[in-house]
Amino acid sequence: RIDTARDILVGKVPDPKSQVEQITIALIYKFMADMDAEAEELGGRRKFFSGDYLRYGWAKLMRSGLGGHEMLNLYAEAIGKMPENPGIPVLFRNIFKNAFLPYRDPETLRSFLKVIDEFEYDHSERLGDAFEYLLSVLGSQGDAGQFRTPRHIIDLIVAIVDPKKTETILDPACGTAGFLISAYKHILRANSSPETIDSRPVSVDADRRLDSSSIPPARGDLLTPDERAQLAENLSGYDISPDMVRLSLVNMYLHGFAEPHITEYDTLTGEERWNELADVILANPPFMTPKGGIRPHRRFSVQSRRSEVLFLDYFLEHLAPDGKAGVIVPEGIHFVAHSAHVQLRRMLLEAGFLLVDITLPHGVFKPYASVKTHILLIDRRLARRSDSVLFVEIENDGFTQTDTREPITGSQISVAKDEILRYKSALMEGRNWKPLKTSPLRLYTVRKMELLNGEGSHLLGRWHDLPNRVIHRPDVPLVRMGDICDIRDGLSPNMATPPGDFALVVPAEDRKTADHWDYDGKAICIPLVSSSGHGKADIKRIHYEEGRFALATTMCAAFAKDESAVNLRYLHLFLSAACDDLLVPLMCGATNVTMASSQLLDVLVPMPERPLQDEVVENELVRGRLSDMLMAARSLSQVSTNPEIRELAEQVILELENALESVSAKLTIAHFIPKRGSFSGEPPESSTSAA
Template sequence: MLDQETKRRIDSCRNMLVGKIPDPKSQVEQITIALIYKFMDDMDNEAVEMGGKASFFTGDYAKYSWTAIFDPRIGGHDLLKLYGEALEKMNQNPNIPQLFRNIFNNAYLPYRDPETLKLFLKEIDNFSYSHSEKLGDAFEYLLSFMGTQGDAGQFRTPRHIIDFIAEVVDPKKNETVLDPACGTAGFMISAYKHILKNNDGGKKLTPDERKRLINNFIGYDISPDMVRLSLVNLYLHGFQDPKIFEYDTLTSEERWDDTVDVILANPPFMTPKGGIRPHKRFAVQANRSEVLFVDYIAEHLNPGGRAGIIVPEGIIFQSNNAYKALRKMLIDDYLWAVVSLPAGVFQPYSGVKTSILLLDKRKSKESDSILFVKVDNDGFGLGAQRRTIDKNDLPEALKVLESGDADNTEIAHWVEKSKIEESGDWNLSG
């Protein structure tokens, strides 16, 4: 649970930066980098206090320690120079783990105001790595300001929708979990928390099981900035060496042969101008990113594998050949349920209408029907403010999806696959 003092500090850091860095994503990156910088120094100090030696800020890098940059004899412009130099050189520091070096990749100080930097670092100094159990929630709060990745059509998925999908798909402690467009790792963390919750908060897991559990999570993202934020988010949630890869899921073949048990994703909706030029291993030949991502996810499930995917309306009813071929493939071998979400779930960033596709290779083969669930209210108003409201169909939707019983509800019904196929376009509107 995010405590108010930590929340206040994060808000304060953002308020200090907003005049110099208007872009929320860049604000989040600067706070992220500063926090990790501070935590490395905390770990060094802790090691010294316990009779050991500093390991991160030693040799040529000792002058960049957090303690050193807080030397009161350093003037404002010297502080700017020292801190900016430290950010740019930290990814070459041989004394720090690869995880931290990755976080500092391409890091730099984007403003030159010594007073802002001094106030900002003073606020960061109030955070301590000894509070790391609180920092996971704090970092998730910080990431909530990002909202959207501009023209990529990738919108930050609301936490309650992520958690709903994790509940439905229900990953287990011994299963591999992938997000092939992981953004800031929200789905991975939700799945991890779901597994812990189902094992008495993790108390039922042996140390070996917990270690294997953490190793079972994998994320890909094409953006180095998103990779950086994912690494930090997972690290602050107890992942010492997160398996996050800077990887173009749609055009690279390097990991094509890797399959997993569970995939959770909200892949980008927008296709770059001119389309995407994927390799030829996709079952559906297309150049639209949303078609290719859904194809990729379906094809990379193990036998008995499961997935939950947020998709735009085009996937549901677009009539061109690639969309129809994808829907036919899903209905034949993968799809067991479709959850329609209300337009406005992604407000204030977008009013786009979306649905959740639920894939299960075993369930799909065992049933000749598909379950359609319609969520009209998700517990929040659908305007720009997204204020809490009393109406919420998600608990009932979860109950229906877990039981498969659509007889006693107005929000769900089963449709035979043969009826869907009759029209020839395999429309998934239900």
């Protein structure tokens, strides 16, 4: 029915946000009439449509015989006057504030109200779920840098923060109140007897799964009436947008909050609520900073005009002494070298705030933004007990990283939740924690002192974990690239270099040409900028180049310091094969994802003796040529109708397959990159001495 209502409106109201507002106003209008009817059935009196407002009752609006223009004028007049209705609570007056009908087509309104008439207020969670689905069409408020948080991410954050029934819970940038409602459902479930929790799997259509909560309905029957009333008082939210406040109020009301505490308030410039603290803060604040920056007051500890910096500072300043928080931040918070960013990171570590850092897939907010984000789990009590930060890297959140965000298998969300809760439990009980060996996630701890001593006190845990990502044969030594190679930056602009007689090496597969050369010799050419555009770190290919060539400024080149000890083709093969584990993690950036060439100096690579390097290179080159020949022979066999040619092709195919099998059994680069875990098995017999 929500979709039907939107389909009716779309011709006259194309903007999704305006559609949501029109449906919201109409639903509340209808629900007020339903509550009046229910009151009369129970022997009470009408309060919403009485006195001078009786003429606007839903039944009068929908009565047969009412002309189209009469209906339109009556409805438009009613929603305009509703904020003045003394019979409705302040909550509803706020919802109707500034409401108006943006079109004047009677048939559109009649069809629209017929759909709204099918909804009935019944105090159940179904209405709240339906409204949550309606809100999902908002997607993005791009002008404010706001992106609706997927419900499975909200549920994950709430689960690992684990708010309690006695704790005050605040979302200072609440949007449509998704975090508050998820926290409420979480607390109800924690305070319900097992038989009152709906144990059936939450089942929704595939196209609604991204916007549906996974928390099963629960009654909260173990809460006393006083506890339930206090819980309603404990949940509060702020938002700078009156439209978002209106939607939050409706969302909270439809989830059972008679008087939701949602306030129109500018968290970053307002001071009247500065002294209010919260036990729990849950938030996904706007990332975008308006032109000219924010102009905050002077009570922030960190002086900045960047919205993401100010919001995070606000969260830290407004937590109770033993408070906890789950907030989403752009990756820039983790590495930007500005003094405000560095001060904020040091505060997170030194003052005992940061407990867990979770890396989210780059496409979590698609199609509205491709931005690298993290969840910061803050727990002041537990963080003071630990000298380390747990880092969790989620690569699969159950949906594709494309604009369509289709459901896929292999989600790591549940595993991440369980591992983090296990980590928290170990800290609370004073036990040692180790990640489960069977976990598909990459989890590791980094000591806070190591993070503080890193360049700019950056919070990119993967940079500290890089040595553990070099999976190699134990009988082959690891060496720093900086000890065996000179790293030089590209000098020629990719798009502005005039063509000529020399190769211009660029990140793309095909080289360009240049009218000059920058370097002369054998080199491995490595991109410094992600090849996948905004938000995602990726390197499609690494080039090997010989002779005189120009190099794009978006790349760097590695030259062997001693060619008698290093076969650069071997190093090229290794880096190409291990790129995703060793080089891609060096890239960072919320939108423009890059790395510095100096970072390559500390990359560890396995370096066998030179004869073994040469053998690997020869076998890989031979295998490549054989594969090309085999493909050509198979193509010849398929396209030729000449029996003699086909017979010859089949004979060549057989011989090439045997040759390829023989070469594959010899030493290749794969033998220096065994699968994750300890190296097992012996390398194939080599014609040279063992390394």
